[in-house]
Amino acid sequence: MEADLGDFLRSRRARIQPEDVGLQAYGRRRVPGLRREEVAQLAGVSVDYYIRLEQGRGPSVSDAVLDAIARVLWLDETEHTYLRTVARPRAGASAPASSQRVRPGLRLVLDSLAGAPAFVLGRRMDVLAWNALGDAVVGFSRMPAAERNMPRQVFLEPAARELYPDWAAVAAETVAYLRLDAGLHPDDRRLATLVGELSLKSEDFRRLWADHQVKSKTGGVKRINHAVAGELVLPYETLGAAGDPGQSLVVYTPEPGSETAERIALLASWAAAPAPAG
Numbered sequence: 001m002e003a004d005l006g007d008f009l010r011s012r013r014a015r016i017q018p019e020d021v022g023l024q025a026y027g028r029r030r031v032p033g034l035r036r037e038e039v040a041q042l043a044g045v046s047v048d049y050y051i052r053l054e055q056g057r058g059p060s061v062s063d064a065v066l067d068a069i070a071r072v073l074w075l076d077e078t079e080h081t082y083l084r085t086v087a088r089p090r091a092g093a094s095a096p097a098s099s100q101r102v103r104p105g106l107r108l109v110l111d112s113l114a115g116a117p118a119f120v121l122g123r124r125m126d127v128l129a130w131n132a133l134g135d136a137v138v139g140f141s142r143m144p145a146a147e148r149n150m151p152r153q154v155f156l157e158p159a160a161r162e163l164y165p166d167w168a169a170v171a172a173e174t175v176a177y178l179r180l181d182a183g184l185h186p187d188d189r190r191l192a193t194l195v196g197e198l199s200l201k202s203e204d205f206r207r208l209w210a211d212h213q214v215k216s217k218t219g220g221v222k223r224i225n226h227a228v229a230g231e232l233v234l235p236y237e238t239l240g241a242a243g244d245p246g247q248s249l250v251v252y253t254p255e256p257g258s259e260t261a262e263r264i265a266l267l268a269s270w271a272a273a274p275a276p277a278g
Contacts, residue, residue: 008212012075043068043069066080078180089186102128116253116254117133120247120248125181127140151198165225219238228267229267234252
């Protein structure tokens with residue numbers, strides 16, 4: 001993951017100007033943001049040490065040095081954790097050979113959320129399971145089993161730009177979370193294959209992947225333009241699955257009494273109705 005470490009550090013220093021950190025800009029600058037020697041000066045390490053670190057040639061780096069670099073580059077908590085992960089990748093941090101399975105207890109929790117659209121995400125943002133209302137909102141059951149993956153849906157499904165009115169924000173969030181997963185699992189061949197396919201087929205994905213944004217998936221608000229129910233404004237929460245850090249439960253929680261809540265209730269009735277004979 002050495003290349004990722006270098007790309008990440010270069011992208012973070014490119015967003016900070018010398019005057020932002022009390023330095024005087026001098027000379028002709030061929031790249032935006034801080035120079036490597038300026039980061040080294042502010043972090044209290046030698047220029048050669050920092051260059052070797054950015055090139056992936058450095059020795060095992062201490063927490064103190066990584067903390068100093070994170071401070072200089074204004075990294076948030078998620079970015080700081082990502083820096084530590086890619087600077088010191090764990091041996092054997094590859095993806096499991098077998099497919100991920102959702103525990104029966106988590107499936108019971110999923111099905112018990114009858115009034116809220118919900119689904120379970122696994123590694124690489126694969127969609128592993130969903131409840132009836134989650135399917136009614138997003139349409140997971142209509143996707144081919146091998147393509148039930150959120151990045152695939154966002155970047156390779158033409159209808160995604162109509163489904164998500166805020167498509168650009170959804171796309172950026174998706175790539176930033178996938179980046180975080182890649183940092184945690186540098187030897188994941190299936191993830192590398194997914195990134196390669198998306199890069200080949202989507203110019204937007206290539207651009208966002210090169211930007212090297214990193215974010216965790218905790219909560220927010222997503223707008224969905226549903227073909228039957230109309231526009232849905234859906235706050236959501238992402239909860240880690242106990243016993244399996246590679247899985248998370250995503251629950252859409254419409255505001256009580258809102259127009260979206262009324263539309264979700266209608267969708268719930270529609271999803272629970274038996275299919276017509278024939």
